[in-house]
Amino acid sequence: MADTATTASVAAASAANASTDAPPFQLGKPRFQQTSFYGRFRHFLDIIDPRTLFVTERRLREAVQLLEDSKHGTLRPGVTNEQLWSAQKIKQAILHPDTNEKIFMPFRMSGYVPFGGTIVVGLLVPHQKLASPVFWLWLNQSHNARVDYANRNATKPSPMSKFIQGYLGAVISAVSIGVSLKVLVQKANKFTPTTRLLVQRFTLLPSIGPAGDGADASGPPHARPGGTPNHPVHAGEIETSQLEPEIARATSSPTVVYNKGL
Incomplete structure (x- = not known):
């Protein structure tokens, strides 16, 4: 039975x-x-x-x-x-796969869109004073840095000084580029008021990409094909032969490393 x-x-x-x-x-x-x-x-x-x-x-x-x-x-x-x-x-x-500790909600991969999206909205709204874009650029880079750190590869410890270096470099780059573009647009006399307002909404976006790359170079880099996976963020590896032909032709490496987190 x-x-x-x-x-x-x-x-x-x-x-x-x-x-x-x-x-x-x-x-x-x-x-x-x-x-x-x-x-x-x-x-x-x-x-x-x-x-x-x-x-x-x-x-x-x-x-x-x-x-x-x-x-x-x-x-x-x-x-x-x-x-x-x-x-x-x-x-x-x-839970972090290496430490098994809970990741604070705003810095989880699943929180990147709702929390990061709010910051993007803040970057796009019109800013009358320089203090406002400086704040949103700082907040964006701070959030990115915390996400990188919270999802780092903890099996290979990296000195905190490297994270701080990358963070400061990203903030300085973002603020410098963003504020410079905003000032240039404000001084441009060939724009109509409507065009100037429209352009100003997007002047902060070009400062995000270069600043992010700077943070990755000094801090914990995102693992990517052709990158240096010394301290990848939850990196995965796949044989080049298993990729789509157009992607496989872009590299001569037998395997590529990709970021499983982002």
Whole structure:
């Protein structure tokens, strides 16, 4: 009788797994195939999913326990692949993979869009005084620096001085470029008032890219194809032969490193 019940439980679990579209669960592996653009796109959508910001402490503990049970082969009957993938998504969104500590909500990958988006709005609104763009540029670079630090590769410690150097360099670059462009636009006498107002809304955006690159060079760099993955942010590696042909032709390296976080 006991054997019959066990067989029935296993059969029910198999049927539940088969009834969903979720692929077989693999602990620590991406849910979506990384050999296609669509698979990588779905993977990054999962990473930045803001719904994980609202996961409760109890749900997080349940997710961690479910993954531990999967790791040790002690899963209860009826657990589906979908539940396991969901548990892994929750854990990876909230806990640092190296330190296992909770990442502060604004600095999680899933918080980058809602929290970073608010800053972008602040960068785009008209600024009458120089203090206003300086504040938003400083806030943007501060947020980026904290996201980089919170999601750093903690297996290879880096001196705090490098992070501070990168942060200061990014802030100084962003403020210098942004304020300089704003002053130039204000002094330009060939613009109509409407055109000047429109241009001024976007004068701060060019200062974001160069400043961000400066921060990556001095601080914890984003792992990217052709980059230097000494201290990557949750880096992954893939064989060049598995990439799309047009991307594979752009490098002679047998493998490329990519940032699994952003």
